[in-house]
Amino acid sequence: MRHVELTYTLRPDAAVPAPAAPLRNPMMDVLHAVHERGSISAAARALGLSYRHVWGLLRQWESELGRELLVWERGQAAVLSPVGQRLLMAERLAQARLGPQLASLKADLERVFSQVLDSDGAATGHELVMYASHDHALTALQDFAAGLGQPERPRASRLHLDLRFCGSVDAIRALNEGRCTVAGFHTQPFAGALSHSARTYRPLLRLGTHKIIGFARRTQGLIVAPGNPLRLRGLDDVARLQARYVNRARGTGTRLLIDELLTQQGLDPIDINGYEHIEASHAAVAQAVAAGAADAGLGTAYAAQQLGLGFVPLTDERYLIVCLKTALTSPAVQALIRALREPAWQSTLNSMPGYAADHCGDVAAMKRLLTWWPRE
Numbered sequence: 001m002r003h004v005e006l007t008y009t010l011r012p013d014a015a016v017p018a019p020a021a022p023l024r025n026p027m028m029d030v031l032h033a034v035h036e037r038g039s040i041s042a043a044a045r046a047l048g049l050s051y052r053h054v055w056g057l058l059r060q061w062e063s064e065l066g067r068e069l070l071v072w073e074r075g076q077a078a079v080l081s082p083v084g085q086r087l088l089m090a091e092r093l094a095q096a097r098l099g100p101q102l103a104s105l106k107a108d109l110e111r112v113f114s115q116v117l118d119s120d121g122a123a124t125g126h127e128l129v130m131y132a133s134h135d136h137a138l139t140a141l142q143d144f145a146a147g148l149g150q151p152e153r154p155r156a157s158r159l160h161l162d163l164r165f166c167g168s169v170d171a172i173r174a175l176n177e178g179r180c181t182v183a184g185f186h187t188q189p190f191a192g193a194l195s196h197s198a199r200t201y202r203p204l205l206r207l208g209t210h211k212i213i214g215f216a217r218r219t220q221g222l223i224v225a226p227g228n229p230l231r232l233r234g235l236d237d238v239a240r241l242q243a244r245y246v247n248r249a250r251g252t253g254t255r256l257l258i259d260e261l262l263t264q265q266g267l268d269p270i271d272i273n274g275y276e277h278i279e280a281s282h283a284a285v286a287q288a289v290a291a292g293a294a295d296a297g298l299g300t301a302y303a304a305q306q307l308g309l310g311f312v313p314l315t316d317e318r319y320l321i322v323c324l325k326t327a328l329t330s331p332a333v334q335a336l337i338r339a340l341r342e343p344a345w346q347s348t349l350n351s352m353p354g355y356a357a358d359h360c361g362d363v364a365a366m367k368r369l370l371t372w373w374p375r376e
Helices: 026-037 040-047 051-065 082-097 099-117 136-146 168-176 196-204 235-241 253-264 282-290 301-306 331-341 343-350
Strands: 126-132 159-165 182-187 210-224 245-248 296-300 310-324 355-357
Touching: 026 040, 026 051, 026 082, 040 051, 082 099, 082 282, 099 136, 099 159, 126 168, 126 331, 136 159, 136 210, 136 301, 136 331, 136 343, 159 331, 168 182, 168 196, 168 253, 168 310, 182 196, 182 210, 182 253, 196 253, 210 282, 210 301, 210 331, 235 253, 245 253, 245 282, 253 296, 253 310, 282 296, 282 301, 296 301, 301 310, 331 343, 343 355
Parallel strands: 126 159, 126 182, 245 296
Antiparallel strands: 182 310, 210 296, 210 310, 210 355
């Protein structure tokens, strides 16, 4: 058994862009750079290190692990050895699986350090606990609302969004049980009154008790290998070719979506090879495809693009935020609504692949944004 020691770095508000992975490891950074750049010298330049230093590190790690990490001959491009490739893919998949928890841990550490380092008598903004279905745009919103990269923004206007990622169903349940102030979930905008989404969400939401806050429109589809080698065009192809599929857990909005799409096409879960193969997030689904552990999985265009994978769009959906009507006027919820309505935030959202601002920051009755909500 190999042992792992975790570390982190504390940076000022004018932060360096976020690293490619939630947790950094020098060996994985080097392997990734060599894999991406095709040579040790190019990898060293990308990392801001000398060729001699990177070469020494590689030799040291190979000695410690007792495994060859690089296949390299003078005058030829350096490539990762089979062991190096498997190490890199396994580490990236593990990080993708733990991504939601790592994001929550990072947010908690930032909050507690801010409470100490910003305690000079100035107001430090608001805090808001949010349980939500995993979404990359929410992570971007968390940074925007906290004022990262915006040193000129007054502390009093900043919002610490304490994100706790879980399934859409569990997020709304957490709201109803008083474990959070707002919850995030997603659903097809034009799902019918008898759809899986309607039958699942409707018992959890109450007219006059809950209010919906608009957030985003996003595209979901099949994440596939670069170039889509199996020529998948939809779930019928996944079933017909018995492509290896990777799914999401029960209680997630994406699991509801795949079941809805299967029903619409007259397919059953048993028709899908890998329906019970579960990953924890869109990023983990994409990483499983990138690692060759699956041929396809349902996820966002953003997750596919981040890893240079292919994407087959299947449907658009609304990502919505819900809160109790009684919490709507609280300072923290009002700070969230103001952040959502800022043009700078909506521009950021619109620039993310597969995302578009959709009634962003609008407070609405459920029947306005949930088309399957019964009309009275």
